Amino acid sequence: MAAATATPISVSSHCCSSSSSANYSNSSSIGFHQNPYKFLFPAVFPKRNVSLQSKVNPFSNVVLMQDGGLAATVGGVENEKAPWKKLKEENADLSVVKSTVSITVVGASGDLAKKKIFPALFALYYEDCLPEHFTIFGYARSKMTDAELRNMVSKTLTCRIDKRENCGEKMEQFLKRCFYHSGQYDSQENFVELDKKLREHEAGRVSNRLFYLSIPPNIFVDAVKCASLSASASAGWTRVIVEKPFGRDSESSAALTKSLKQYLDEDQIFRIDHYLGKELVENLSVLRFSNLIFEPLWSRQYIRNVQLIFSEDFGTEGRGGYFDHYGIIRDIMQNHLLQILALFAMETPVSLDAEDIRNEKVKVLRSMRPLQIEDVMIGQYKSHTNGGMSYPGYTDDKTVPKDSLTPTFAAAALFIDNARWDGVPFLMKAGKALHNRRAEIRVQFRHVPGNLYNRNFGSDLEQATNELVIRVQPDEAIYLKINNKVPGLGMRLDRSNLNLLYKARYSKEIPDAYERLVLDAMEGERRLFIRSDELDAAWALFSPVLKELEEKKKTPEYYPYGSRGPIGAHYLAARYNVKWGDLGVHE
Ligand SMILES: NC(=O)C1=CN([C@@H]2O[C@H](COP(=O)(O)OP(=O)(O)OC[C@H]3O[C@@H](n4cnc5c(N)ncnc54)[C@H](OP(=O)(O)O)[C@@H]3O)[C@@H](O)[C@H]2O)C=CC1
Numbered sequence: 001m002a003a004a005t006a007t008p009i010s011v012s013s014h015c016c017s018s019s020s021s022a023n024y025s026n027s028s029s030i031g032f033h034q035n036p037y038k039f040l041f042p043a044v045f046p047k048r049n050v051s052l053q054s055k056v057n058p059f060s061n062v063v064l065m066q067d068g069g070l071a072a073t074v075g076g077v078e079n080e081k082a083p084w085k086k087l088k089e090e091n092a093d094l095s096v097v098k099s100t101v102s103i104t105v106v107g108a109s110g111d112l113a114k115k116k117i118f119p120a121l122f123a124l125y126y127e128d129c130l131p132e133h134f135t136i137f138g139y140a141r142s143k144m145t146d147a148e149l150r151n152m153v154s155k156t157l158t159c160r161i162d163k164r165e166n167c168g169e170k171m172e173q174f175l176k177r178c179f180y181h182s183g184q185y186d187s188q189e190n191f192v193e194l195d196k197k198l199r200e201h202e203a204g205r206v207s208n209r210l211f212y213l214s215i216p217p218n219i220f221v222d223a224v225k226c227a228s229l230s231a232s233a234s235a236g237w238t239r240v241i242v243e244k245p246f247g248r249d250s251e252s253s254a255a256l257t258k259s260l261k262q263y264l265d266e267d268q269i270f271r272i273d274h275y276l277g278k279e280l281v282e283n284l285s286v287l288r289f290s291n292l293i294f295e296p297l298w299s300r301q302y303i304r305n306v307q308l309i310f311s312e313d314f315g316t317e318g319r320g321g322y323f324d325h326y327g328i329i330r331d332i333m334q335n336h337l338l339q340i341l342a343l344f345a346m347e348t349p350v351s352l353d354a355e356d357i358r359n360e361k362v363k364v365l366r367s368m369r370p371l372q373i374e375d376v377m378i379g380q381y382k383s384h385t386n387g388g389m390s391y392p393g394y395t396d397d398k399t400v401p402k403d404s405l406t407p408t409f410a411a412a413a414l415f416i417d418n419a420r421w422d423g424v425p426f427l428m429k430a431g432k433a434l435h436n437r438r439a440e441i442r443v444q445f446r447h448v449p450g451n452l453y454n455r456n457f458g459s460d461l462e463q464a465t466n467e468l469v470i471r472v473q474p475d476e477a478i479y480l481k482i483n484n485k486v487p488g489l490g491m492r493l494d495r496s497n498l499n500l501l502y503k504a505r506y507s508k509e510i511p512d513a514y515e516r517l518v519l520d521a522m523e524g525e526r527r528l529f530i531r532s533d534e535l536d537a538a539w540a541l542f543s544p545v546l547k548e549l550e551e552k553k554k555t556p557e558y559y560p561y562g563s564r565g566p567i568g569a570h571y572l573a574a575r576y577n578v579k580w581g582d583l584g585v586h587e
């Protein structure tokens with residue numbers, strides 16, 4: 001980062017309206033070797049908003065310092081352009097900021113690359129969120145020319161930008177920056193070839209390199225080794241985004257971390273959990289820490305239980321081979337739902353800096369009790385016929401063993417043994433092939449003591465419970481269920497929702513989680529990525545029970561494809577005097 005004494009050449013700008021306390025200093029992520037240029041050549045990225053203040057006023061100023069650094073302040077200038085673009089327009093001296101970013105999608109021929117990564121990169125390009133100089137390389141074993149990669153990418157660019165103005169033109173420009181190199185994941189020679197091509201495109205600029213590992217986990221380490229030894233940036237930073245799964249238990253996860261750290265420093269590793277990039281998950285901290293009305297209620301004193309619910313209305317279609325080795329607990333609970341739980345339950349961090357937030361998340365995870373076998377139930381979907389349509393069971397998938405006991409559904413009760421949350425059940429429920437697709441957090445508050453209106457609620461006091469729902473997807477919303485009087489001369493009570501429905505409140509589309517996360521990785525913002533100690537703490541909670549379930553060959557409770565899931569989930573909740581909030585008529 002520019003020295004505090006450097007004189008700013010005033011350039012104000014704004015690009016992406018994502019919040020971020022991004023760190024441009026590059027001081028801790030500087031390639032595999034010490035980088036002598038680190039303070040002189042930060043990557044030229046559109047600086048995003050840096051504080052909560054900028055959430056309210058989502059525009060940031062980017063200041064080019066005379067020593068070539070970029071600094072950001074929060075300002076009020078509405079300017080949708082990227083800093084580098086603005087710099088150019090204002091004829092600022094760009095010679096000091098001639099750096100470039102090369103993004104290599106390793107596993108470019110695969111499902112995730114097509115479905116998420118290339119569309120996210122294009123969306124970032126469309127929104128002017130990528131730096132002026134960038135190159136994208138696809139890398140995989142499949143033989144492809146640049147033209148074939150571009151064709152593949154253009155066919156699968158079904159992103160949210162599709163219908164926007166100039167989309168076709170932008171896409172053409174974008175595709176011209178995309179290239180392909182075919183190679184093995186364990187061949188240093190092939191990565192040397194990649195390095196050579198990258199250098200040609202970098203054309204002598206200070207290069208920063210981002211590798212996105214979109215490959216099966218068994219080849220993560222090979223690819224990291226080759227990228228590290230043969231294709232890391234010589235002057236700028238090198239970072240690697242790693243996709244889950246990060247192991248399948250504590251031991252394998254620790255082994256993976258150890259292997260990765262042979263070639264990378266911890267701060268070069270960006271372990272992605274795409275749920276952390278979802279808008280409503282990002283908003284969780286804002287909701288808690290910037291509204292006086294919530295934080296005082298955020299404890300065992302007022303909260304009866306918290307529910308983290310994930311459901312999908314499709315099965316493992318096409319991913320059965322992967323899924324059968326992991327199951328729903330590892331696929332969804334140990335990562336996505338637990339990450340949300342940690343953000344929900346952590347203490348107030350010292351600041352919004354990545355390390356402060358991650359420190360608090362680790363603390364809360366380490367205060368949790370490892371999941372006990374009696375506090376978990378598992379299910380598996382079976383085939384079902386409805387209205388002449390027939391839906392396959394999990395084991396009908398050809399890539400799944402016929403006798404598989406892998407859970408496609410699970411419900412669990414977790415506890416945080418600290419002063420704030422002692423005794424409050426945190427219930428998780430996750431399943432595939434259910435009746436709807438949804439991810440949400442439900443917070444059920446305690447009953448009003450000595451409620452004057454008790455008799456107006458009849459016998460079911462549950463009806464009167466206040467509930468805060470944070471619907472992560474679809475139809476992103478935050479709503480609070482309250483009790484009110486029905487207008488009229490009588491005294492009849494009703495239950496209503498105070499509803500912040502995002503699509504009604506905001507016309508701007510919500511970016512895909514991958515856009516936010518890829519941009520964060522390029523900016524060196526680690527807040528939404530998983531640190532290794534977080535990962536260890538997360539596995540410590542689930543590994544023992546996963547082992548026990550497997551050793552005991554616990555049979556899952558079968559539920560029909562498209563149903564609301566197994567009955568056992570209700571019994572589990574009932575043990576803790578909880579009713580799932582997503583089942584009522586007034587969901
Ligand atoms: N797909 C998804 O929705 C999600 C995926 N993930 C994770 O992202 C990563 C990539 O996922 P996805 O794209 O679905 O994976 P794929 O199975 O599509 O694999 C990606 C690429 O890796 C190469 N590959 C596949 N199997 C092997 C193998 N056994 N040995 C060597 N290379 C192989 C193939 O490229 P080629 O043959 O050309 O080399 C393939 O195109 C995985 O870690 C996955 O767990 C995480 C969340 C969601």
Ligand SMILES: O=C1O[C@H](COP(=O)(O)O)[C@@H](O)[C@H](O)[C@H]1O
Pocket residue numbers: 274312331439
């Ligand atoms: O990580 C995963 O997430 C997807 C669900 O992601 P979403 O953003 O579409 O909700 C899930 O289907 C997949 O099994 C899992 O690996």
